[in-house]
Amino acid sequence: MTYYVSPTGGDGNPGTPGLPLQTLAAAVDRSRSGNGEKEIVLLAGEYENTRVALDSRDSGLTIRGEGGPVLRGGIRLYGWEPCAGDGGLYSLALPAGFAGSIRMLEINGRLRQRSRYPREGFLLHNSAFASNWISTSGGGWDVKPTEDELRRLEYDPEVLPAGFDWDGAELTVFHKWDETLAGVSAHDPEKRLLTLSVPCTHPPGAFGVKKFVVWNTRFGMEPGCWRLGTGGKLLYRPFPGEDMRGAAAYIPLFESVITIEGDVAGLTIRDVAFMTTASPERPAGFGAAKTTGAADSAARLEDCVFSGLSFRNAGGWGLRLHGENKNVAVRGCRTADTGGGGIMLRKGTKCAITGCTVERAGLIHPSAIGIEAQGCEVANNVLRDLPYSGICYGGGDGGVIRDNFISNAVGVLNDGGGIYATFCNNGVIRGNHVENIRQKDEPDSTRNGLYIDEQSRGWLVEGNVTVNCTSAMMNHMSGSNTLRNNVFAVPEGDLLVSFIRCEDYRLEANAFQAGGKVTLAGKKGVIAAYERNWTYSGAGRAEQVLVEEDYSRSEARGLGPDRPLA
8 A cells, every 4th residue: 555645735635646645643543554565655845743653553664755855853933023223134933942952053054153252263261171081992991980070171361352251152172082072060260160951971181182172152153154043032143145034054953863673674775855953952872872873673574685775964863773684775865964873784694885975964963974884885975074984894894895986084073983893893995985084183083094903804805096195094903804905194284003902814906105104013922924015205204203102102223125114
């Protein structure tokens, strides 16, 4: 049975092409009472205020779009009014009783910038934390931080303009590989001390990172910026010449448009766009994994397909499949301008993410990952302009990451890579192109083209090209991996390939090329085999650097042709 849905239909209609239903929820409810094949066709148009929960009753269901339907987890508002006494500022009343969160806002058909201070760059706070980080698998900090250390931030008033108002403000406190978004629960101006509304994932100042920014402040209200004001109103300063008469604003109501629970088999969702979802204040976790998806599944999925989906202006992830997944295919989907990550598929068996595009993730949580996967093939995807890692493969065995294009990843945070693998074994990274990931002048800056991290063994890294990635490859606490037929090139600048706390690596027929110097860094004997590799340094400096511990390098020597780091 096929049910048709249109924004101009009615939920009392039979659901035919001539008399369609109006909402997806009504169509799902109708489909559950039928027998045989079940199909819902969403006709062109925008479906506001949409939230639908799917479960085992929806096994075998196909939901497909026709003509470009858009499902929004929010509503459209009109009625901007000029603010008295502040030339150029407009206000819009929110619905009575609105208690949601707004951290991403679309106005006049475009995503607008939430007020941010400073508009570009970062502020520096004064907090410090002196404990030593052991490793993730080693338990983290050698001396655990207290609740007070995780919630206090000391600032210098000289970094802020006079009369800075913390009322309603939120902070992003940056750590090394993640961040914390928090409000201000208390402010002591004499001590220049802020108490944050939630504990940070790491104490402010840990790893020597002292960056933060302030959101939702009047000092960031430049043209094209908005903030949530008092009295249930949005405030917006238009661009010069922007007409606010009849201008629409989409505000999010729900974190997800579609959720999936239970045991579901044979579900297909294709050719549908998802927009306008919320991101509440709570710790996002590593990789922003705890934020929800516009389409979000905690279900046990089997033989399911997600194809041709579009996710844009979503507060969390685009597509987040974090339950158990068997023979699940994600094909030809696109995410852009998300507050969290792009596509997540965890606990996979014989799954695949192919032909997808992920751009500009992490607008709220910059630790967000473009594609996070377990137990699946990740192939022929394009990822651009990401604040943290592009593709992250964590846990399990036998992953395949091949023929992907990744550009400008790890643009904000540290200790990530264009392709990052950790706590997983016996996988293949083959035929990928990674470009434009550069180190920065920051403490322990580690932004890498490729990255094999903790407890990852048996990986074959073959036929990849990294271009303009100054740390072309980081290997950390891993072993028994092979690098074969890769090209690592930095036309201008230095090139580094590191093997930190690693063992038993094989390097075969790789090319290392740099306009500056070429460096291989690791402990003695870490490279068990070094055969037919080619090295070129425009500066005439190709060297090995012996490293016994993280980031403590010494004893630079000429890089030999047979076995370096011996």
